[in-house]
Each structure stands twice: as structure tokens, then as C-alpha cells.
Amino acid sequence: MTTLRIKNVKKVYPNGAEAVKGVSVDVEDGELVVFVGPSGCGKSTLLRMVAGLESVTEGEIELAGRVVNDLEPADRNIAMVFQNYALYPHMSVRKNLAYGLRNRKTPQNEIDARVNEAADLLQIAEFLDRKPSQLSGGQRQRVAMGRAIVRHPAIFLFDEPLSNLDAKLRNQMRLEIKKLQRRLETAAIYVTHDQVEAMTLADRIVVLNGGQIEQVGTPAEIYANPATTFVASFIGAPPMNMLEANVTGDALEIEGQSLPFPRSHRGPVRMGLRPERMQINGSDAGLNAEITVLEDLGATRLIHARLGNQEVVLSQDADLPVPSDGKISIAFRPDDVHLFDRDSGRRIDA
Amino acid sequence: MEKSQFQNPWFPYLLLLPQMGIIAVFFLWPAAEAIKSSFYLEDPFFGNATFVGLDNYRDALSASDYKRTAWFTAIFTVLVSVLSLALGLMLAVSADRVLRGQSTYKTLLMWVYAIAPPVAGLIGVMLFDQHIGPLVDFVAIFGWEMRVGVNYWDTGLAMIIVSTWKQVPYCFIFFLSGLQSIPTSVKEAAKVDCRSETRRFWSITFPLLAPTTFFLMILNITYAMFETFGTIDLIVKDQPGNSPVTLVYKVYRDGFRGNDLGGSSAQSVILMIIVLLLTIVQFRLIEKRVHYN
Numbered sequence: 001m002t003t004l005r006i007k008n009v010k011k012v013y014p015n016g017a018e019a020v021k022g023v024s025v026d027v028e029d030g031e032l033v034v035f036v037g038p039s040g041c042g043k044s045t046l047l048r049m050v051a052g053l054e055s056v057t058e059g060e061i062e063l064a065g066r067v068v069n070d071l072e073p074a075d076r077n078i079a080m081v082f083q084n085y086a087l088y089p090h091m092s093v094r095k096n097l098a099y100g101l102r103n104r105k106t107p108q109n110e111i112d113a114r115v116n117e118a119a120d121l122l123q124i125a126e127f128l129d130r131k132p133s134q135l136s137g138g139q140r141q142r143v144a145m146g147r148a149i150v151r152h153p154a155i156f157l158f159d160e161p162l163s164n165l166d167a168k169l170r171n172q173m174r175l176e177i178k179k180l181q182r183r184l185e186t187a188a189i190y191v192t193h194d195q196v197e198a199m200t201l202a203d204r205i206v207v208l209n210g211g212q213i214e215q216v217g218t219p220a221e222i223y224a225n226p227a228t229t230f231v232a233s234f235i236g237a238p239p240m241n242m243l244e245a246n247v248t249g250d251a252l253e254i255e256g257q258s259l260p261f262p263r264s265h266r267g268p269v270r271m272g273l274r275p276e277r278m279q280i281n282g283s284d285a286g287l288n289a290e291i292t293v294l295e296d297l298g299a300t301r302l303i304h305a306r307l308g309n310q311e312v313v314l315s316q317d318a319d320l321p322v323p324s325d326g327k328i329s330i331a332f333r334p335d336d337v338h339l340f341d342r343d344s345g346r347r348i349d350a
Numbered sequence: 351m352e353k354s355q356f357q358n359p360w361f362p363y364l365l366l367l368p369q370m371g372i373i374a375v376f377f378l379w380p381a382a383e384a385i386k387s388s389f390y391l392e393d394p395f396f397g398n399a400t401f402v403g404l405d406n407y408r409d410a411l412s413a414s415d416y417k418r419t420a421w422f423t424a425i426f427t428v429l430v431s432v433l434s435l436a437l438g439l440m441l442a443v444s445a446d447r448v449l450r451g452q453s454t455y456k457t458l459l460m461w462v463y464a465i466a467p468p469v470a471g472l473i474g475v476m477l478f479d480q481h482i483g484p485l486v487d488f489v490a491i492f493g494w495e496m497r498v499g500v501n502y503w504d505t506g507l508a509m510i511i512v513s514t515w516k517q518v519p520y521c522f523i524f525f526l527s528g529l530q531s532i533p534t535s536v537k538e539a540a541k542v543d544c545r546s547e548t549r550r551f552w553s554i555t556f557p558l559l560a561p562t563t564f565f566l567m568i569l570n571i572t573y574a575m576f577e578t579f580g581t582i583d584l585i586v587k588d589q590p591g592n593s594p595v596t597l598v599y600k601v602y603r604d605g606f607r608g609n610d611l612g613g614s615s616a617q618s619v620i621l622m623i624i625v626l627l628l629t630i631v632q633f634r635l636i637e638k639r640v641h642y643n
Contacts, residue, residue, distance in 0.1 A: 051542065072545050074545035080542050082535040103545070103549065
């Protein structure tokens with residue numbers, strides 16, 4: 001069944017700025033959907049509309065079979081985890097967790113049971129009587145999640161919950177959020193600008209740009225078949241190479257070089273190639289380029305090269321040799337080439 | 351912040367000297383003089399002083415008008431402090447909710463604070479004037495013949511109203527900035543957790559304003575006990591006979607109008623002790639319950 005339906009939702013601010021321009025997404029039961037996009041793409045606005053913290057200008061939001069457009073946040077059966085934790089600084093951890101339940105007139109023994117259950121799950125039982133100011137960033141993050149869990153909501157809303165943590169803790173908490181969400185089997189929306197978080201956490205990713213959906217799909221689908229040049233360069237690190245090229249039906253022409261390329265589409269295109277899907281060829285059979293910069297990342301090495309007037313980046317195992325004269329021939333499988341329309345930026349599958 | 355070490359260990363004391371000098375000349379010395387003269391019966395025309403021990407204290411505390419003044423001061427202080435806090439908070443919460451023209455509201459509400467105390471007192475006196483006072487005319491509609499300067503409690507009420515009116519903007523400014531320093535996300539988290547706005551206010555907003563409230567409470571008490579002198583002076587001007595006054599005003603009246611320097615010194619020493627005790631109580635009892643971020 002579907003937990004959440006977002007139908008043609010628009011958000012126009014009083015000053016006329018259109019933050020969300022008609023978006024429709026469904027979140028299935030138990031599914032973790034990630035909204036990802038650059039800042040200002042409308043992802044947070046959309047989440048806040050689901051939470052009820054932002055009014056809906058047009059369209060409908062349906063949660064667990066009931067339209068919630070005009071309901072107060074507290075009546076929506078949602079739980080939200082904020083970017084800066086948003087804990088109540090004057091309350092102990094226990095009171096922070098219990099606050100929402102107490103306001104809903106939950107019986108005290110039920111409150112205690114739920115608080116203890118959440119505290120065990122998140123390993124914060126020993127901090128229950130401390131104030132948030134006495135906790136570290138990671139512990140505060142757990143408390144914020146605990147506050148969401150005790151409510152037993154229909155859906156969890158995460159608003160960039162990890163962006164205040166350091167890199168190591170972020171990876172660890174990311175994994176924990178995923179495990180927790182799987183275990184609770186509660187639907188969730190997770191907003192982030194970090195494509196790694198999106199790829200690792202999501203059952204499905206919604207890529208947003210300029211208030212509109214660019215693509216919806218599983219991480220694998222989005223990685224393998226990006227629908228637009230925006231998605232292609234936003235998902236994947238380092239980003240996909242975008243090269244101006246020309247296809248003739250049986251050959252690919254780029255910077256005066258030509259490679260056999262049997263595709264039915266003809267004409268000028270923008271060609272996408274992932275850095276990790278290109279190799280340095282021993283022979284001269286590939287595209288000839290010249291190395292400009294090498295970046296060693298430990299396990300992998302990024303090779304920046306000049307191909308005519310265009311820049312390309314290759315990513316390869318750091319153990320593999322690099323020609324000392326800097327002249328390379330780049331090889332790739334024709335299947336790994338993504339073609340996009342130069343004007344619309346949309347994918348060409350033909 | 352960078353910590354720097356002074357080469358000469360006496361240098362910091364040298365820097366503190368001007369401030370210490372001011373405190374010594376304008377507080378420590380007069381206080382010591384007051385304590386000393388409270389044990390003497392002094393000739394106001396710089397004549398001889400006779401040591402009388404605790405007689406001045408005994409006289410002051412046993413006088414019936416001292417008790418009456420102390421009571422009035424207590425009632426006055428509590429009402430002025432609490433009313434200015436409550437009204438300031440109410441106005442700040444309303445102004446915080448206003449989205450359009452917020453700065454206009456703020457300016458209008460803060461205006462009163464910019465008025466010098468004597469001017470405020472004068473406006474207050476005019477509002478309660480027997481002949482031209484609009485407030486007197488207003489309460490007359492309900493059959494209340496208000497006689498400020500004649501009736502003890504009518505005069506007291508006028509003092510309380512004028513003093514509160516003068517202090518409300520001050521509380522308002524601090525409460526407004528306190529409200530605006532509460533993180534938006536905390537307010538939003540509370541919105542998700544609690545539907546009732548009133549309940550949210552008392553369980554989240556008000557406790558987070560506690561440091562501001564505590565600070566203002568201390569300032570208000572000090573204000574009501576000492577700084578309302580000018581307002582009171584204007585209201586009771588020339589007819590102090592039956593009018594209510596605060597302890598500070600009584601010190602002034604007995605000392606400079608009544609020429610009883612010893613007695614008035616004893617009263618100011620008692621006042622100092624009261625203030626000292628109040629401060630200890632405030633910090634010991636209340637600060638424990640106050641949450642500081």
C-alpha cells in the first residue's frame with residue numbers, strides 16, 4: 001500500500017517565487033525515499049509541506065489515506081528529524097522523548113515503555129537524565145531520532161539530519177539510520193544534498209532541480225540510466241564527463257577523432273562517460289588525450305586529461321601504471337556511453 | 351579568544367584602578383559614611399555628633415509610618431515588577447507574531463523608554479490630574495472619584511501605573527530579543543510535538559526565556575525600589591503628608607526635608623541589608639531553576 005501520495009504539489013511564496021513547481025511522488029509502505037538536489041531545488045520545502053510547517057499552494061498531500069493539507073503538524077502522524085537536532089535544551093533527554101506523547105495524552109506507563117524501548121534501540125539509555133547540552137553531536141542526533149521513533153508515526157521525515165556531523169560519524173549514523181528504518185518498517189522521506197547519502201540510503205531516489213523532478217528511480221537505475229544531463233552529473237562521484245560529440249550512425253566523432261559507434265541516432269549530441277568506466281588503452285585504438293593533472297586518492301587515482309579542447313577525468317586503480325610521457329589512449333565500451341540532447345539535456349536512447 | 355599575559359603583574363591592577371576609584375568614591379565611601387552616621391545623632395548644621403548606638407535603628411523600626419512605608423514599598427515593588435514583566439512579555443509575544451510592519455510596532459512600543467523619567471512622571475501626573483486628567487475622568491464614569499495626592503491608595507495606584515508604564519518597554523525589548531533568539535527549528539519541533547499553542551508557549555517558549563525573565567526580574571526590583579524616585583517625587587510633590595512613598599523616598603524625605611541625618615542613615619543601612627538579602631535569595635533560589643544555554 002501507499003503511505004504518502006504527493007499529487008501535483010506546488011509552492012508559491014507571497015513574493016511570487018515558485019519553490020516547488022508541481023511535483024507528484026508516492027512513498028510506499030516501509031519505503032525509504034530520498035529527495036536529493038542542490039540547494040534551492042525545493043527538496044526541503046517539499047518535505048516541510050508534508051510536515052505541515054509550510055502551507056501547500058496547490059495540489060494535495062495524502063498521508064495514510066487521508067488528505068492532510070489543512071491539518072496541523074501535530075495532527076498529521078508524522079515525525080521529523082531536523083538538521084540541527086532541534087532538541088528542547090531545557091528538558092532532559094527523557095522529557096525530550098516524552099514531550100510529544102505527553103501532549104497527546106498517552107498514558108504514563110505507555111510513555112515509559114516507548115521511551116525505554118527507543119532508548120535501548122538507540123543506545124541512549126544511560127543518557128536519559130542528561131540535558132542535551134551535556135551530549136556530543138552524535139548522541140544528540142540519536143536523541144533527535146529517538147524523539148521521532150517514540151511517536152510510532154506513519155512516516156519519518158529527515159531533513160538533512162547528518163550534515164552537522166563530522167565525516168566519520170556521518171558514515172556511521174547513515175548506516176544506523178538505514179538499519180533502523182528497515183527494522184521499524186516505517187516509510188521515510190530523507191532530504192539531502194549529498195549524492196552519496198542518497199545512493200546508499202535510498203530505496204528510491206527523487207532527483208529535484210529548480211522545483212521540479214528530474215528523475216525518480218532506484219539508485220541503480222539512476223546511476224545506470226540518468227534521464228538528463230543534470231542527473232548524470234549530479235549522481236556519481238567524481239561526476240560524469242560531459243563531452244560535445246557528433247554521432248553519424250556508425251561512428252562517434254569527437255575533437256576530430258572518430259571511433260566506431262553503431263547507434264541509430266544521428267547528429268550533434270552531448271556524450272556522457274563515467275570516469276570509472278574508462279580505461280587507459282595499451283594501443284592507440286581509443287581516444288587520444290594528454291594528461292594534465294594526477295590526483296591520488298589512495299585506492300584510486302583521478303587522471304585529468306585534455307582531449308582536444310575538452311577536459312576529461314578518468315578514475316582508475318592506483319596500482320595501474322600511467323604512461324610517463326603523459327600521452328594516453330582512452331578506451332571504453334560503447335554501452336557505457338550515455339547520449340543526451342544538446343538543447344533539452346534529455347537522454348537519447350535510440 | 352586570545353589570552354595575553356601582561357609583562358608586569360601590577361599592570362592589570364593599574365587598568366582596573368579608574369573603575370575601582372569610581373566605585374570607592376561613589377559607593378564605598380558614602381556607604382561607609384552612612385553606616386557611621388547611622389550610629390550618631392547629628393546636628394544637621396555641621397555641629398556636633400553624639401554617639402547613640404542603635405537608637406536610630408530602634409527609632410526607625412518602631413515608628414509606625416516606617417512599617418507602613420515598608421509595606422507600601424513591598425506591594426509597590428511586587429506589582430511594578432510583575433506587571434512590567436507580564437505586559438512586556440505579552441507585547442513581545444504579540445510583536446513577534448506580527449510579520450508585516452514589525453519594526454513600526456517595535457519602535458512605537460519602545461518609545462516610552464526614550465522619555466526621561468521626569469517627563470514620564472509629568473505625563474503621569476497629568477494623566478491623573480484632578481482637573482484635566484483623562485484617566486480620572488474615565489474612572490469617574492464608573493463612579494470612582496479618584497483623588498491622586500489626597501487619597502492614599504489612589505495616589506499609590508497612580509504611582510504603580512506610571513512606574514509600570516515606564517518599565518514595560520524595557521522588558522519588551524529584552525523579551526522580544528529573547529523570543530527571536532529561540533531557534534526556529536526548536537519552535538517547529540514543538541509544533542510537530544504539540545498542537546496547542548498555549549501549551550507550547552508554557553512548556554517550551556517560556557522556559558527558554560527564563561534567563562531573560564530572571565535578569566529582568568532583578569532589574570525590575572531594583573528599578574521599582576530605587577529608580578522610581580523621580581516619578582514618586584513628581585506625584586507626591588508638595589503634599590507628602592498622607593501620600594504613600596517608598597523606603598528610598600522616605601530616606602530622602604527624613605534626611606533632607608526632616609533634617610534627621612542619623613535616622614535617615616539608619617534607614618538606608620537597613621535598605622542596603624534588604625537589597626543584599628534579596629540578591630542572595632534571587633541568585634540562590636531562582637537561578638538554580640533557570641536554564642542557561
